Amino acid sequence: MSAPEKIPSTTWHEKEPISRELRLLREELWGPIPPRERIQWSNALLDNPPTELSIMGKLQNTQLLHRDGIVMNRQWVAVARYWDDLGITAYEWLLQKGTLASNTPENTTPEEDPWGDCTEEERRAWTAATLRFPPMFLGATVMGLHDKHAKQTGITNSKGWIDLALEFRDAGFTPEEFIELNTQVRKFRKRGQRNTMITTTWGNLNKEYVRLKAQQWTNWLERYRAGDEPLALTEELLSPHWISQ
Incomplete structure (x- = not known):
């Protein structure tokens, strides 16, 4: 009996290339926010979802999440873009959500x-x-x-x-x-x-x-x-x- 044929597998360090269409869509959605900050915002949004998503919406939102840690929902990304335009980081946004308590001298009496x-x-x-x-x-x-x-x-x-x-x-x-x-x-x-x-x-x-x-x-x-x-x-x-x- 011949040996079973080995089927190529994709692991976390052998990721399939992102299609050109998906790359363009990601750049359009996220705009000037740098890649590292996109991941921070994605995780912050997942911890504090701006909107409820349908099953299909969740699938679409996470099509890059499990690969690159980036969400793709337009409404969610719009939240990140809005606050980023105001100079607010993902961490500062979480502070404003009430999850954390700012105790810096300039903000606290x-x-x-x-x-x-x-x-x-x-x-x-x-x-x-x-x-x-x-x-x-x-x-x-x-x-x-x-x-x-x-x-x-x-x-x-x-x-x-x-x-x-x-x-x-x-x-x-x-x-x-x-x-x-x-x-x-x-x-x-x-x-x-x-x-x-x-x-x-x-x-x-x-x-x-x-x-x-x-x-x-x-x-x-x-x-x-x-x-x-x-x-x-x-x-x-x-x-x-x-x-x-």
């Missing part, structure tokens, strides 16, 4: 500062802690832009992240204790099992993230500071709260 009375040192320490254990999933673009901004500036500007930090700070936790608690809790979380102490949030694309409630863990904090071994302590406190499924 002391009364409006989402960090309240936290010192700069505390803000940086809590930012590093919440980057390790984010409270929710906001979509790939928002998460990427947020993390890049937080790492560059040292201070997060996401309201959800700030709220998480302040909640645990107000309950008496330090950033290091927040990290220790979250590290231990995740050792016991398993797929298909539920525990009322391991609270979660549901973000974009139905992604579930562990998002603990600080007040439920103040006893853990007291005993941890008293010298209890953290792994055994966490297991003991979780034990009565498992839900049979």
Whole structure:
């Protein structure tokens, strides 16, 4: 028996050429926006869809998305073109959508500062802690832009992240204790099992993230500071709260 004929396959690094018609259409739609910024805008628009699309519309919109990461819906691209013409970047557009909270000195008064009375040192320490254990999933673009901004500036500007930090700070936790608690809790979380102490949030694309409630863990904090071994302590406190499924 002869060997089966090998059928050429196209992988991510062997992409089929884009047709001339599609290239021209893409240039017409996106105009002066550079290729890198087209991808940023495409992801921002996917995270915050300007319009609902039919099944056919979704197919047409993503004909280049899975190849080059660029959407092709005229209405969606028009949104990007409109804000780009005003000098607004995809990241700044996401800020305006309310996903992120601008906390730059020129845009925020002391009364409006989402960090309240936290010192700069505390803000940086809590930012590093919440980057390790984010409270929710906001979509790939928002998460990427947020993390890049937080790492560059040292201070997060996401309201959800700030709220998480302040909640645990107000309950008496330090950033290091927040990290220790979250590290231990995740050792016991398993797929298909539920525990009322391991609270979660549901973000974009139905992604579930562990998002603990600080007040439920103040006893853990007291005993941890008293010298209890953290792994055994966490297991003991979780034990009565498992839900049979």
